[in-house]
Amino acid sequence: MAADVDEPANETVRLLWGQPAKPTRGPKPALSLERIAAAGIEVADTEGLGAVSMQRVAGLLDYTKMALYRYVPGKAELVALMVEFAVAEPPAGPADGHWRDHLATWARELTRSFVAHPWLLDATVGPRVMGPKELAWLERVVSALDGHGLTGAERMDAAVLLAGHVRGIVQQARAAGAEGSPEARLLTILSGLVRQHADDYPALAAAMAEPGGRDNALDFGLARILDGLAALIERRAARP
Structure with missing residues (x-):
């Protein structure tokens, strides 16, 4: 029974980390995992992850669905393959650079990956097998903070x-769509109400009336997270 439960994960590990099984019959394989993933990414980029199916990807490649199953066992493995090929390469690990600069670059580059492929937000949730490239993103942060007094956990x-933090910002931006940034849309919606009821919400009215500094949630939140890590690192360094 346990073997049945683990089988999908084993298949994903095989595809992402090992040698994919090759058809033993018929003509020489004409498809590659990269081509299959690229077709799935094309569908997801234009129509969303929900539009991706084995049938749809097979048709895009001019193959039958049964032929596609010879390379990829099912949709779950297909999506895992798409994630691995869609996610950008992580920024290079720290050399002489400060850990804070590296993590700031890391967060901004991750943001670019999610913005380029918004469906990644849906495909990278919950316990799952990560591919080599995606796992390298985690490696970069852990290695950048190594030697600064923080535990592995x-x-x-x-x-x-x-x-x-990055996911939250990109999710809000996706919800706002092409009509503008989520912060700008929220301010547009609320500004009239807040002005009309300024006596009830004086602090909010004053804050919204101040010029500049808006639509900067990504960098503001990132800076505060890094400030918190810096404070923790300093406390650890000060221990006798």
Whole structure:
């Protein structure tokens, strides 16, 4: 019974980390995992992850769905393959650079990946097998914070915290669509109400009336996260 439960994960590991099984019958394989992933990415980029199916990808490649199954066992493995090929290469690990600069670059580059392929937000949730490239993103944060007094769990939690901030910002931007940034849209919606009821919400009215400094949630939140990590690192360094 346990073997049945683990089978999908084993298939994903095989595709992402091992040698893919090759058809033993018929003509020489004409498809590659990269071509298959690229077709799935094309569908997801234009229509969303929900539009991706084995049938749709097979048709885009001019193959039958049964032929596609000879390379990829099912949709779950197909999506895992798409993630691995769609996610950008992580920024190079720290050499002489400061850990803070590296993590800031890391967060901004991750943002670019999610903006380029918004469906990645949906495809990278929950417990799942990560491919070599995606796991390298986690490696970069953990290695950048190595030697600064943080435990292994804390270094990994820092990566989760940074990724969560990026995901939240990109999710809001996706919800806003082409009509503008989520912060700008929210201000547009609320500004009239706040002005009309300024006596009830004086602090909010004053804050919204101040010029400049808006639509900067990504960098503001990123800076505060890094400030918190810096404070923790300084406290650890000050220990006797």
